[in-house]
Every structure is written in structure tokens, then in C-alpha cells.
Amino acid sequence: MSDGTTTLMTYSINGNSQDYITGLGHANDIALMSNGGNYYMYVVTMATTGASLVKLQYVGTTYTEVGSYTITYGGAEKAMSGVKIIEKTASDADFLFKLGTSYYKGTLGLTAPSGTIAVTNIFNLDVADAPVDGATVSGIDTWASQGIGYSDGLLYHIVTNDNVSIVLVYQSVLDFYDDPQSPAPTLASDPTLSFRVTSSTYSALFEIEGVGVASGTLWFGANRATTSGGANHDCVCTFNGYVAS
Structure with missing residues (x-):
């Protein structure tokens, strides 16, 4: 497919x-x-x-x-x-x-x-204090937590609220997978890679549920709706120009 x-x-x-x-x-x-x-x-x-x-x-x-x-x-x-x-x-x-x-x-x-x-x-993960576009997001730790993505040591942690989806990116998680510590540490996100998507087209709902990386392209699956209780416009899409480095 x-x-x-x-x-x-x-x-x-x-x-x-x-x-x-x-x-x-x-x-x-x-x-x-x-x-x-x-x-x-x-x-x-x-x-x-x-x-x-x-x-x-x-x-x-x-x-x-x-x-x-x-x-x-x-x-x-x-x-x-x-x-x-x-x-x-x-x-x-x-x-x-x-x-x-x-x-x-x-x-x-x-x-x-x-x-x-x-x-x-x-x-x-420290989600409450994670900066997005240069600032923390009030109440982000109460948003819905979705699926996850992983590629080349980068963890993609997704939270959503109505028509806003935020993908928080965490570096070097493989280090903690290969060598677990006790107690488990709390990791901070990478503010240069994390990002937010706010949809005006799907103003009732834009809920990214999962992401995946293939051949340098960041794919995502999302629930989308233009009106509350209206028809769904679910999708599997790609982000243009996103580079993880």
C-alpha cells in the first residue's frame, strides 16, 4: 500500500x-x-x-x-x-x-x-514542562496521550486536544533501553524537534494517533472532523519538509 x-x-x-x-x-x-x-x-x-x-x-x-x-x-x-x-x-x-x-x-x-x-x-517523560515553539503549553499534561513513534534513537510522544496535536520528541532513548537505571529517570524533550499542528480546516478534531518514519519521511495517522459529531475524515498522511536531526 x-x-x-x-x-x-x-x-x-x-x-x-x-x-x-x-x-x-x-x-x-x-x-x-x-x-x-x-x-x-x-x-x-x-x-x-x-x-x-x-x-x-x-x-x-x-x-x-x-x-x-x-x-x-x-x-x-x-x-x-x-x-x-x-x-x-x-x-x-x-x-x-x-x-x-x-x-x-x-x-x-x-x-x-x-x-x-x-x-x-x-x-x-516530562511532558508538563516540555517547550513547544519556544514556550510551555498550559495544561498539556492533561491532554489525551496517543500512540508513539520510534526511529533511530528518537521517540515521538503524541498528545492531542481538540484540533491541536503536539508531537514531543525525545533524544537517545535507546541508551535507557539498553542500560536501565533504578529508579527510572525522567527525560526532557528536545525543543528543536518537537512541534505543534493546529488545523483550521478540521477545526472540530485533528487528533494525530500515531507517527512513523520511513525513508526520511514522517508519516502520521489522524482522526479529523470539520464539525462536532460530523463525518470523520480520517487519514494516513505525511509531513512535508520535516527533518529529524
């Missing part, structure tokens, strides 16, 4: 096709991975109990569920709202999870169909 077209995927269960899958909860964020010539999506459900992470395999425009996992922290089941894969070895995938402003690491076997992922808190 790299040609810019929109394709509706279908869910296959026991050889039967359905328009959608149940059991993904809020499905707030996904991480993509290829392994052995196969392609997978890992979805965080935001469920506190049961399946916190679901693994889907997709072929063309059809996907099937091939894994379901519980996430625990300190022995208790925990919901997550963001997920990305930091590294893949011959046997495991190393995940970065997020809930609110707290980030966690966890490992899962590449072929495991089920199981429990015990995570460790590796860092937290």
Missing part, C-alpha cells in the same frame, strides 16, 4: 472472512514486524486484564490472529497504550511499551502464540 491508495483489509477466521475483528479493545497503537518472509502487526488493546497485546499476521489484504499475550508489571496485569519494536534477534522481539508518560521494555519470543510479557519501567 505504498502507492497512496486506501485498501480495506478483511479478517479471516477458520477460513471465513469478516469485515472486522473483535477482541482488539481500543487498538490504540500497532507495531509492524517481518519474520521468515511473513508479516505481522502487534496491537496494544489497552485492556487491563486478559489480552494486552494481540499478534496479527497479514497476507495481502487479509489478516488472521496468531497470538495473544498478557502484559504484567510488578506481578500485576497492566494495560498499555503505545507499542514499538526496538530490536529483533534470531529468537525474540524487544518491545517498547507506553502508558501515559511511563515507558517500559519487554521481550517476546518471535513464534510464541501466547504467554506473559513481564515489563520493566525504563524511563518516564
Whole structure:
């Protein structure tokens, strides 16, 4: 789907096709991975109990569920709202999870169909004091926290409020992933890379839910609406001219 077209995927269960899958909860964020010539999506459900992470395999425009996992922290089941894969070895995938402003690491076997992922808190983010366009934003720590992006050591943390989306960028997070500290440190954002998008066209809602970097281009998925309660104009789009350095 790299040609810019929109394709509706279908869910296959026991050889039967359905328009959608149940059991993904809020499905707030996904991480993509290829392994052995196969392609997978890992979805965080935001469920506190049961399946916190679901693994889907997709072929063309059809996907099937091939894994379901519980996430625990300190022995208790925990919901997550963001997920990305930091590294893949011959046997495991190393995940970065997020809930609110707290980030966690966890490992899962590449072929495991089920199981429990015990995570460790590796860092937290200072969002309240994060400068955007040269100044802090009043109440930003109460805005809705969305999915996350990760590329080349840069973490993209998204918060939204009505028709305003802010992407806070944090540097060198891989250092804390590879060498966790206790207690987990609180990181400050990079004011030169963080940015705000305020939409006048979609004045009722412009909610960036996730970002990804591919070949130097910053992609984002967003919920958009021109009027409250009106038709949605959801999109997968790119930012022109954004350079992460």
C-alpha cells in the first residue's frame, strides 16, 4: 500500500472472512514486524486484564490472529497504550511499551502464540514542562496521550486536544533501553524537534494517533472532523519538509 491508495483489509477466521475483528479493545497503537518472509502487526488493546497485546499476521489484504499475550508489571496485569519494536534477534522481539508518560521494555519470543510479557519501567517523560515553539503549553499534561513513534534513537510522544496535536520528541532513548537505571529517570524533550499542528480546516478534531518514519519521511495517522459529531475524515498522511536531526 505504498502507492497512496486506501485498501480495506478483511479478517479471516477458520477460513471465513469478516469485515472486522473483535477482541482488539481500543487498538490504540500497532507495531509492524517481518519474520521468515511473513508479516505481522502487534496491537496494544489497552485492556487491563486478559489480552494486552494481540499478534496479527497479514497476507495481502487479509489478516488472521496468531497470538495473544498478557502484559504484567510488578506481578500485576497492566494495560498499555503505545507499542514499538526496538530490536529483533534470531529468537525474540524487544518491545517498547507506553502508558501515559511511563515507558517500559519487554521481550517476546518471535513464534510464541501466547504467554506473559513481564515489563520493566525504563524511563518516564516530562511532558508538563516540555517547550513547544519556544514556550510551555498550559495544561498539556492533561491532554489525551496517543500512540508513539520510534526511529533511530528518537521517540515521538503524541498528545492531542481538540484540533491541536503536539508531537514531543525525545533524544537517545535507546541508551535507557539498553542500560536501565533504578529508579527510572525522567527525560526532557528536545525543543528543536518537537512541534505543534493546529488545523483550521478540521477545526472540530485533528487528533494525530500515531507517527512513523520511513525513508526520511514522517508519516502520521489522524482522526479529523470539520464539525462536532460530523463525518470523520480520517487519514494516513505525511509531513512535508520535516527533518529529524
